[in-house]
Amino acid sequence: MPKHLYSGNEAVARGAYEAGVKVCSAYPGTPSTEIFESLPQYEPALYCEWAPNEKVALEVAYGASIANVRSMCAMKHVGLNVAADPMFTAAYNGVGAGFVIITADDPDMHSSQNEQDNRRYAEFAKIPMLEPSDSLECQAFIKEAFEISERFDVPVIFRMTTRLCHSKSLIELHEPIEIESKPYSRNASKFVSTPANARRNHASLEKKLADLEAFSNASPLNQEIDNPGATIGVISSSVAFLYAQEAFGDKASYLKLGLTFPLPMDRIRQFASRFERVIVIEELEPFMETAIRAAGIECEGKAMTGKIYELNPQLVEQRVLGIQKPYVACPIKLPARAPSLCPGCPHRGFFYALSQNADYVICGDIGCYTLGCAPPLNAMDSVVCMGGGFTLAHGMAKAFEMLGDKRHKVFGVLGDSTFFHSGLTGASEIIYNSSSVIPCILDNRITGMTGQQDNPGTGRNLMGGSAPVLDIEAILRSMGYDKVLVVDPWKLDEVKAAIKEALDHEGHCALIAKRPCLLIKGAPRTARRFAVDTQVCKACRKCLKLGCGAISMKEGKSSIDPVLCGGCSLCAQTCPFGAIKEA
């Protein structure tokens, strides 16, 4: 059979299709995004969508499960915080057809604001959890996940990590199975979570977990790999297992766990009893180690491997076996290549305008526009989580009110996708509990940061169809913003005037900076390019304050790389001497 290179994400999508999944809902987030980007090819066998946020995605998938079709949702690790509420209760209730919750964690924070270990959620919410190690297991385990969900009447957490999601390895393709759906009939005592039902459901969940532990002890998802004569026993899971296998080689025997909640404690006990040293190799939290110790089984682990950032084979070798491979470090100081807003990015002008006044407090949010925090713009006071921009701003404004501080003016800034994700509630908070915050939506007509996904404002859906466009301006007006100013962020005067008008306004005013992201496929792009007249340029460096990657100092004068220039004209608008003109 031919073999294909699939990333872990692509393999999960393929496996779910082969398992007969019918309804799939997700909100994008690195490193999970490509799971859903590779689902539309399996249409019409399945339905898939971008939900406005993770809570919605989980609920949609759970609803489909209640209606007796196999369903799944996917999100990055922090997305599960947003979706946690329905998840905990879904665990009590159980499922209709198989229901799988995919969480993609990001050890090392390659593209995240924290590196929380979502394995803790499995234990906390009492939900069984599978952890594959490579693409082949992603494809196979997702099928097991649906089986386990149906057999034990529970949701299943499918936990991935960045290196699994974004690593490609070989898989074989299989045909999808045909699943016959049970006809739907109401089962209120199961799915209506009243206290009386929940009490009963909690008791039955505990019983299911006991059965699941017995299953875990017998399951081939957990397997032993014996090396004769080995004195070390390694217990590991996920991609960390591959690191361990490479570091220890045949010096160790392995208990490789694919079903890591509930842990197969009898198997672990039996395995551990055969070795002088038992070492747990896992990234981030001592999730397995703590449980194994608590069961009275001696083992080592985190004291050597550490619980921050990610591992790799060399780190395991170095930290556990004390072997340091020789390498050469570069003695030359290398300047950083930090990410920055694209040249021509619509976000730049808005932050440039806000950066001009030190009394402006800017509560930012998560998206490309987070980069407004970077030098030289330095236009941000806080970024915490999606949706936090408006609400942190409201809190700060209330604090300034209490302190009698009239100097600071507070702006809450977030993007269009973030607005639909969780900015709507903050926008209503500002009206309901009236504060002076000016909510600003940087509407670049796409979900930019995660690589161009559609959202309720773009007019398209994940399957490529057209969709209604939710009108942000109309939404804000209906909430009670009596002034909503829509500006073009490529026009600095317009932006500055709007900020002034908003600050002077008596009632509630919101700002929308509207212009498409330059990377949107097929979006209209300007062909104009700008250039510096070196005769006129006085090297005042004012244009450099924009932080545009196309502009740099060359031979003492400002210079624009015509290949990189995005044609926004902001530099021409800021040059006090008129040295920058259309080329």
Next chain:
Amino acid sequence: MTSMLIVGVGGQGAILFSKILTEALVEKGYDVKMSEVHGMAQRGGSVSTQVRFGKKVLSPIIGLGEADILVSLEEMESARYCSYLKPGAIAIINRYRLLPGSLADGKESYPEGIVDFMSAHFETHLVEAAAAAQALGNSRCMNLVLLGAMSNLEAFKDLDWETVIRRSVPQRLLDLNLKAFEAGRALPW
């Protein structure tokens, strides 16, 4: 097993490079793993992909002192990742400089001495990919020039590059990319 690092600056085509390479290796019957880190959509950041191939590959990623071959699409990036190389490993470096944003203000200049440092520690091959790509009228195909140059290495001698390039590149860019690959292959080594 052979471990490789392909590095450069966002937008230079390190991912396409790795895609063609890995598919050619799969065709040849190797076990292959490739790992890329992506997430930030913007251009201009430092990017790296890792490729490992052999009879059986375990981990998709490596740590310090573990890579056999480095391909760098930009000069300074080679030094940024040099600690991942085994001493004496092969380094293929594009003699092409992209000014990082942090140097835009002109207060400091592009670091000198990178090529000397790399040559002192590694079996370094310098490739003038920019000139070759410009001669073809499109600087965006530097990645394929480097791939062509790299294909001269013993480890890649008899891979079927052309079939894979034909599969991986959009029709309108195919001719350019095939020419770029051939130009790289013909460069003095």
